[in-house]
Amino acid sequence: MSRGEVARLRERARERLPAHVFEYVRATADGSDEAEAARWDEVRFRPVSLRGALEVDTRTTVLGTRIAHPVMVAPMAQQVAAHLDGEVETARAAAASGTLLGVSTNTAIPFARIAEQGAPWWFQTYVLPERDLTYVLAERAAAAGASAILLTVELTALRVPPHVEPTSWPDGPARARLVNLTPEERARVAGRPAIGPGLEEIARLRDATGLPVVVKGVLRGDDARRAVDAGAAGIVVSTHGHRRLAGSIAAVDALAEVVEAVAGEAEVYADSGIREARHVLAALALGARAIFVGRPAWWALAAGGGDGVRALLDGMTGDLRLALAQAGVGTASDALAARLAVPPS
Ligand code: FNR
8 A cells, every 4th residue: 555545545534534533633743744754764775686586474473472464553542533433443454454453541442342353452551640540441451352561651742722632522432432441430530631651660560461561652772771671571662653742753763772772672663654565664674573553544444444444454564565575575584684774864
């Protein structure tokens, strides 16, 4: 699936959605939703030649879970505003495509309905203002079949006009969030922001759930190192789709530094601005084990439901196979070993 086709998905989503919903999804910290993708564009490749017949293989594992390809779906709130069945459709697409999805704290779909679709999934959590409920929710996700916890460490300071903020949307399914808490539990956290987590949350969540913890939103080698030393099994290099901080570096700018700091002791993944197979190839070649797509999947869900998301995932993977072959590397580990990619300067 080309960059142009992803842009067309976005435009189809724009036609189908109320303007405030579309604007919320597109919003970034400094208004530019192209900045991250433009930075991935600047990665340069050194294609490998004279390797004979190449066998291209996109299969990999993430924390021991087998996936058919490294294009995973990012945890995103408000999916029921894209499609009434939200993550049920997204999970159906992930299962059909052979990949994994992240499920947001704020999902409006019960965990069991997502799990039923048969795709592996990781539960994304924020630290809730009632700290104990953070662990209650994560334990419920683990019991429903989540295979890792994604602990998001950035709190987005996304500034959007009041009408674009989901809490002000007219009554609709997107407001029925945190459905995996009871109504009483929900009332305790309603309207209160999440807390910025400290390092100790990694071990707490791991001990509460018995699951590996992946820290999402790291943009520095020193933070990645501290997280791994505190027990993180994985790191997602992410700017939250450029929603965290105006003027932030892009995810791709931090990737090589994080990979080096982690030194193979944890898996590294990347997201933010990944819009086409060449960006996936860049991430893999710089040491990411797999990547997440965010908005393209949300737009595909709005434009075509689960079938739309599947077409996106399969399309990006088909293009990735071609890109690997053209680059003269059969697999992600070949690309890394061959030092295929030159990061942007
Ligand atoms: C997000 N993201 C996100 N991340 C997270 O940890 N918990 C969440 O609930 C959400 N919700 C959410 C909603 C919407 C509408 C968007 C666009 C994003 C961030 C997401 O997981 C991922 O990091 C980015 O979307 C990746 O960037 P791209 O692919 O959207 O550019």
